[in-house]
Amino acid sequence: KQEVTQIPAALSVPEGENLVLNCSFTDSAIYNLQWFRQDPGKGLTSLLLIQSSQREQTSGRLNASLDKSSGRSTLYIAASQPGDSATYLCAVRQGGSEKLVFGKGTKLTVNP
Amino acid sequence: GAVVSQHPSRVICKSGTSVKIECRSLDFQATTMFWYRQFPKQSLMLMATSNEGSKATYEQGVEKDKFLINHASLTLSTLTVTSAHPEDSSFYICSASGGGAFQETQYFGPGTRLLVL
Numbered sequence: 001k002q003e004v005t006q007i008p009a010a011l012s013v014p015e016g017e018n019l020v021l022n023c024s025f026t027d028s029a030i031y032n033l034q035w036f037r038q039d040p041g042k043g044l045t046s047l048l049l050i051q052s053s054q055r056e057q058t059s060g061r062l063n064a065s066l067d068k069s070s071g072r073s074t075l076y077i078a079a080s081q082p083g084d085s086a087t088y089l090c091a092v093r094q095g096g097s098e099k100l101v102f103g104k105g106t107k108l109t110v111n112p
Numbered sequence: 113g114a115v116v117s118q119h120p121s122r123v124i125c126k127s128g129t130s131v132k133i134e135c136r137s138l139d140f141q142a143t144t145m146f147w148y149r150q151f152p153k154q155s156l157m158l159m160a161t162s163n164e165g166s167k168a169t170y171e172q173g174v175e176k177d178k179f180l181i182n183h184a185s186l187t188l189s190t191l192t193v194t195s196a197h198p199e200d201s202s203f204y205i206c207s208a209s210g211g212g213a214f215q216e217t218q219y220f221g222p223g224t225r226l227l228v229l
Contacts, residue, residue, distance in 0.1 A: 004155075034217060043118075043205055043222040044156075089155065093217075098144055098209060100218060102155040 002027045006090055006103035013080055014111050021075040021106045023090030028068050031097070035064050035075050036089040038105070044089065048075070052095070080110045115139055116208050118221035125196055126229055133191045133224045135206030141186040142208035146218060147179070150203040162189055186210075196228040 162168035162183035207218035
């Protein structure tokens with residue numbers, strides 16, 4: 001059974017700092033991995049999707065990497081801003097399935 | 113593109129009543145829809161998967177008679193919480209995927225906050 005773990009559970013940083021969020025998964029037979037953002041009381045916004053054959057994806061100040069063999073992904077946020085404050089969720093999709101398995105998320109607070 | 117809506121966004125009901133939540137894909141045909149629930153400070157837990165025109169597939173531990181799912185069209189799925197109890201209070205989120213460019217991921221609705229008194 002796939003399990004997804006995110007560390008740390010919470011992170012507080014000053015504005016402008018670069019930061020890394022971590023995600024690990026137990027079963028490396030994934031189809032893709034996705035990072036989402038969730039604001040309080042809201043749904044999910046997709047940030048980056050990495051296919052199993054890819055190593056990384058970039059969008060603006062965000063960079064996500066994937067090391068499938070070791071079961072790890074990182075989300076790098078450059079020059080953090082207060083508007084980046086949210087909970088970041090990592091989810092993996094298994095090969096042969098449409099289901100997503102989510103981690104518990106990292107709650108990020110960027111202080112002005 | 114790929115917008116999913118949910119209605120209502122928030123609902124308060126009395127214990128013992130039934131509540132229906134709608135999930136709509138606004139600009140694509142959703143061949144598959146998913147229903148999740150999320151408790152405070154917890155992750156999303158998949159409740160069931162539904163394909164248009166067929167019965168939903170429920171995850172282990174989810175009572176199919178309590179959480180009725182209907183996916184009658186390619187743009188609409190409904191979740192009905194029957195005989196709701198306070199422990200059913202949660203945040204319910206739907207997602208949808210479709211064919212072609214819409215099959216690589218799930219597109220999520222904004223969620224419905226259910227409070228059962």
